[in-house]
Amino acid sequence: MFERLTGALQRALKRLRGQGVLTPEDLREGLREIRLALLEADVNYKVVRELLSRVEKRALSEEVQRSIAPGRKLEAVLFEELVRILGERREALRLEGKRPVVMLVGVEGSGKTTACAKLAVYLSKRGRRPALVGTDTRRPAAGEQLRQLAEKVGVPCITPEEGEEPWETARRAFKALPGCDCFLLDTAGRMHLEGDLLYELKRLKEEVKPLEMLLVLDAVTGQDAVNIAQRFNEEVGVTGFILTKMDSDARGGAAISIRWVTGRPIKFISSSERPEVPLEEFDPERMAKRIMGWGDVEGLMERAEQLVDEEVERRIEEKARKGRFDLEDLREQLRQLRRPGVLDQLKQLLPGWLRP
Ligand SMILES: Nc1nc2c(ncn2[C@@H]2O[C@H](COP(=O)(O)OP(=O)(O)OP(=O)(O)O)[C@@H](O)[C@H]2O)c(=O)[nH]1
Ligand SMILES: [Mg+2]
Structure with a gap:
């Protein structure tokens, strides 16, 4: 997702890195390149201004000027300020209390239904017993x-019956599934948040009192995603975001801007259309490392686990333990890595992959 931005940032920083002294001219030129790279990546202009003014102020301070490698120090400053823009620290999904409800809302095709299944997988892996509820x-x-x-990921599911209102379906689900300890509500999508959809979401919110109202946003849509986020937040109030389609080669501006513009946290990201791959917790520090091209080693381990067929892995592990790992198994392992998209996704998380 951030390949182009990372490349451009790395080029701008490389020029500064070698310098023993950072002259005002070098600094101005470097910051100008960084500003262009961010705007090119579709980062909101107010966010770019905020980020750059903080970086510039710190770059002119003693902390950077007196450092032995001011270019490197500047790189660290940019990283820290990126983390701040992205929300400082990870914000966990709230699920306290008795049988909490999480509502997933968003415009048509943003990935709500897929994200419901992925969130169910995420929660199941953590020992919860989630249920999916359709309200379209x-x-x-x-x-x-x-x-x-729901069937694919192995969780119970209730969907509307003929003539039912969305809140009636929800109430029926709460009664019909006493064994479930949290409910994930999938909602209808429209091109715009208005008319009947707006009424429906507000009424549903009143009736089911969700602990979390997560807005699902397609990261590919850039600035549009930021506008959608502001509108949903004003109208129905959101507690956080799920950014989907992070595996695309979109420019990534939405992911960088949304927290600062709306004041609401990104809670999860989705980087695969496969429902059985769980949502990934959004972590500002890890994301900033990815943007800087420093790699995301934790993310790499997680993703490698998800992308490789678990069944094949288990079989190979078993053989290796018994000392019967052979060339055929090695071939199978390599074949796993050659599946479409696997290497592309992994390489983005490797430290230094994009370093010029
Ligand atoms: N590549 C990729 N595709 C995704 C991701 N999440 C969802 N999709 C795809 O995006 C399309 C729309 O996903 P849905 O989950 O049906 O979206 P929705 O918001 O429920 O759509 P409506 O109910 O029609 O409003 C599907 O083709 C999904 O497979 C993702 O993280 N990566
Ligand atoms: Mg849907």
Whole structure:
């Protein structure tokens, strides 16, 4: 996602890195390049201004000027300020209390239904017993899609019956699934947040009192995602975001801007259309490392685990333990890595991959 931005930042920083002294001219030129790179990546201009003014102020301070390697120090300053813009620290999903409800809302096609399934996988792995609830009463195919995903990831699911209102379906689900300890509500998507959808979401919110109202945003849509976020936040109030399609080669501006513009945290990201791959917790520090091109080693380990077929891995591990690992197994392992997209996704997380 951040390949181009990372490349441009690295080029700008490389020039400064070698310098023993940072002259005002070098600094101005370096910051200008960084500003262009951020704008090119579709980062909100107010965010760029805030970030750059903080970096510039610190670059002119003693802390950087007196450092033995001011270019390197500047790189560290940019990283720290990026982390601040991204929200400082990880914000966990709230799930306290008895049978909490999480509502997933968003415009058409943003990835709500897929994210519901992925969130269920994330929670199941942590010992929770989530249920999926469909509330799109107008589109029968929406219920069917959710049911299929629920079956694939192995969690219970309730979808609307003919003539039911969304909140009636939700109430029925709470009663019908006493064994579940949290409920994930998938909602209808429209091109715009207005009219019946707005009414429906507000009413649903009143009736089910969600602990979390997560807005699902397509990271590919850049500045649009930021506008959508502001509008949803004003109208229905959101507690956080899920950014989807982070595996695309979009410019990544939304991911960088959204927290600062709205004041609400990104809680999860999704980097795969496969429902069985869980949502990934959003961590400002790890994301900033990725943007800087320093790699995300923790992310790399997690992703490698998800992308490699678990069944094949288990078999190979078993053989290795018994000392029967052979060339055929090695070939199988390499084949796993050659599956479409696997290496592309992993290389973005490798430290220094993009360093010029
Ligand atoms: N590559 C990729 N595709 C995704 C991701 N998340 C969702 N998708 C795809 O995006 C498309 C829309 O996803 P849905 O989950 O149906 O979106 P939705 O918001 O529920 O759509 P509506 O209910 O029609 O509003 C599907 O083709 C998904 O497979 C992701 O993280 N990466
Ligand atoms: Mg849907």
